[in-house]
Amino acid sequence: MKAKIRKLATFVEETCNEMGQPVQPPARRAAAVAVIENPCAGKYVEDLSELMTIGEELGELLAQRAVAALGIPGPSAESYGKAAAVGENGEIEHAAAILHPKLGTPVRRVLGKGAALIPSSKKRGGMGVVLDIPLGHKDAAFVRSHFDGMEVRINDAPRANEIMVAVAVTDSGRPLARVGGLTKDQIKGEDGLR
């Protein structure tokens, strides 16, 4: 593996109750996060293809870890998202190189489908920085019940020469979603939007 991983973390959140109303079945989401060395830290590197390759490896590893943490087969996942935080000696473009060119294909392979764009966010920050991973339905971006976000944070990452890369997957939408819009049973799943 090209990526030099210092640490991997997974988080599984299960919401059982909101404002006294049971959430049945519980809304569950998982995030898998890798803390890796940034091979381009501390200097300007024109060609970021090394980071793109790392993104491809991490897409597969993190998607597998996230669905394993939920204990579901990949195709049962409903929504997804990705995010990266670059340590202070790196550029925001390093996050883009990991997330955008190659990370999505292996994620979609693990999840069976994934017609929709994978929503993403990125930032540069110090250790303990909070990543809000945006979430959207994997086959139809307009499914309103699945617009969501998941916060992840690792107190000792990213160090200055590291990048923290996260993939989040859910088996459900928001708990008690009730603001209308396209619902998941209406998905056509052709254009990734509806």
Place this chain on the structure above:
Amino acid sequence: MPEVQVRKKLTAVEEIFHEGGPAAAKPLRRAAALAVIKNPFAGSYVEKIEGYMEDLKPLGLEMAKSLVSALGGDPKSIEGYGKGAIVGSAGELEHGALWHVPGGYAMREVLGGAKAIVSSTKKVGGPGTRLDVPITHINASYVRSHFDAMEVGLADAPRADEILLALVMTTGARVHARVGGLKASEVKGEDGLR
């Protein structure tokens, strides 16, 4: 005593390969189980609260079991543990102390009679408060390589009338432990200290 009402659970697992030194032959794994419950005593001073410890026992056991399973399923692989609580702003610190017995004894039971006191911490705080849960060796508190801590927290908990309960387990020493002291291999395991 009132029934325990769980709003949300979180399982977090960290797998640490190295921290700048040689990669460990077997990565250190640490896991935290969090449960956000309604604080039945929030908003007023209640003198008699002790009975609620009994009510929390099933939840403690469930969380302890979920930690063992998050770390691979073998109770014998667990070497360190700790516990903690964050009480929402309408409660008092003493409500967090209700977790000592059900949290600690649940882990000991699941681990087959661990000898050492379960190190702990607690505080009153708002949503997003972080807690550094202290960790020590399960059979001998003085094992220096196993002194550790894991930071936990949830962006949306505890609300004012909630308590966030935490249990933590680890599979070994700090990844590059090398400051001497009592070793895990030297533990007598009689008094819980050495």
